Amino acid sequence: MRRIILLGATGYTGSRVLNELAISGGADVVLVGRSRERLQAQADASGIDCQIVEADTAARGALDSLLSGDDVVVSTVGPFGELGREVARSVARIGGVYFDSTGEPPFIEWMFRELDERARETGALLVPAFGYDYVPGNIAGWLAAQDGGPEVAAVEVGYFLMQGSRGGYRPVRLRHLPDVTTPGTRESAFKVLAEPAFAFRASAGDRFGLEPQRSGSRMLRFGVDGHALNALSIGGSEHFGLPEVLPDICSVDVGLGWFGPAVAPVHYATRAAGPLVTSDLSRRVTAAAAERMPFKKRFPRAQARTVVVGRTRDTADRVLSEIVMDGPEPYAMTAGLLSRAARIVAAGDGEPTGVRGPLAALGAEELVRVGEKIGFTRV
Structure with missing residues (x-):
């Protein structure tokens, strides 16, 4: 070995x-x-x-x-x-x-x-x-595309932290993030809002088909267990990984839904501020604020489930498939x-x-099996 x-x-x-x-x-x-x-x-x-x-x-x-x-x-x-x-x-x-x-x-x-x-x-x-960021979304997006069939043109992925189980999920609120995440994770999630991002749009002008976007420039909406959940658009490995194995798709969007009610205000502020969001000054301010976040030393002391939604659409924007995946807490x-x-x-x-x-690295079926062995499965 x-x-x-x-x-x-x-x-x-x-x-x-x-x-x-x-x-x-x-x-x-x-x-x-x-x-x-x-x-x-x-x-x-x-x-x-x-x-x-x-x-x-x-x-x-x-x-x-x-x-x-x-x-x-x-x-x-x-x-x-x-x-x-x-x-x-x-x-x-x-x-x-x-x-x-x-x-x-x-x-x-x-x-x-x-x-x-x-x-x-x-x-x-x-x-x-190759972890919670962003293997679950690659798996959920690929499985949703298998369900959606040959007409799949777009894949959307949403990441959420939940407590409880299917039929009784409760979204983790923003104020409870210090109980289920590490300081480094919270700092990175905060800083990403001021970083340049991207989305896959099958752009002929880019080697990887990417289109530059600001983090949070789109707001994705998903429903899980009767909860209407919003997620801020972010860059991820799904924008590279899904088109590798789904060569006919035209777009990939990934959303982070950790911020609860704060998602909509952040989204609209991002759109209103435009390029200022990803300016050098904005990144310095965001980095300084991240360094001063409350509960800086608090590590996870409660359990949260990884819940990821994968959804596909056709060229007319009709939903073809949607699946919900459930797994262990992010660090496990x-x-x-x-x-x-x-x-x-x-x-x-x-x-x-x-x-x-x-x-593409492990093979889609092998990656799904790896996910299943650690408890990441459809619900």
């Missing part, structure tokens, strides 16, 4: 990935980070015997001497726009395999645009956002997806090359 190189094992998400790898056993795991002592303590707590390498993974070329083309790198070190680029570049140069847990649309787009050609030359496979989902994908690739060979979405 090929080595699994885990970055970020001392963080909240990375430690959960390590625990999953320890439970499944049999993998040759290497932990990489800046503190050998902290990594060893995490390995001891997880009960796994593994190699530890001390390195600053954000430094230029820091991993080049460690990696080989047979390695599978799993990175949970964010913010990825600041700390993740050198890791991805190293894997693309070496020709290895890379998965990460990013939820940052600009980083996803950067990876596809900047590293795809190099990765194909070296035989590398790079798969950004991310840990399960990353650990299972790493093990599948580490045990196999002949994976595709380039920067790819999750459906």
Whole structure:
């Protein structure tokens, strides 16, 4: 079995990935980070015997001497726009395999645009956002398209956090987000509103068919268990991943529905403010505000279900299909997806090359099976 190189094992998400790898056993795991002592303590707590390498993974070329083309790198070190680029570049140069847990649309787009050609030359496979962001939407969108049939022209995806179960779902309110998310997740979700985004529109003028959009410029509406739920449009890996396996579709939209009643005001403010929303000043103000969010140190202390809606439309905008998917809380989902994908690739060979979405990377049916094994299923 090929080595699994885990970055970020001392963080909240990375430690959960390590625990999953320890439970499944049999993998040759290497932990990489800046503190050998902290990594060893995490390995001891997880009960796994593994190699530890001390390195600053954000430094230029820091991993080049460690990696080989047979390695599978799993990175949970964010913010990825600041700390993740050198890791991805190293894997693309070496020709290895890379998965990460990013939820940052600009980083996803950067990876596809900047590293795809190099990765194909070296035989590398790079798969950004292989966790709660944004594998569930890829699965839900693909399954909805299978239900919709050959007339599917558009795919829409909505992400929500719920408590309870189908027939008794209760949306997680904005004020309760600190109880079910980490500080890093909340900060990233807040900052994304001031970042440039995109949507898939099968644009002939763009290699990936993307159209630039501001985050929140569209408001998507879904119904779940009698709840009318709004979601703000965002960039995601679905805009790259779904067209890879559904070549006849014309549009993909992804919405984040975490903000409850605040969705509509943010949407209309985004439309009214126009380009000011994604100006350098706006990003600096948003970043400063994110640093001062309340409950900065609060980590999850309550359970929330991952609920994702996939919907398809035809060219006349008629709804063809709609499905609701339910899964574990976001961090359990991310840990399960990353650990299972790493093990599948580490045990196999002949994976595709380039920067790819999750459906093309593992194969759509295999990805659905991985989702089912961690409890992400139709309801």
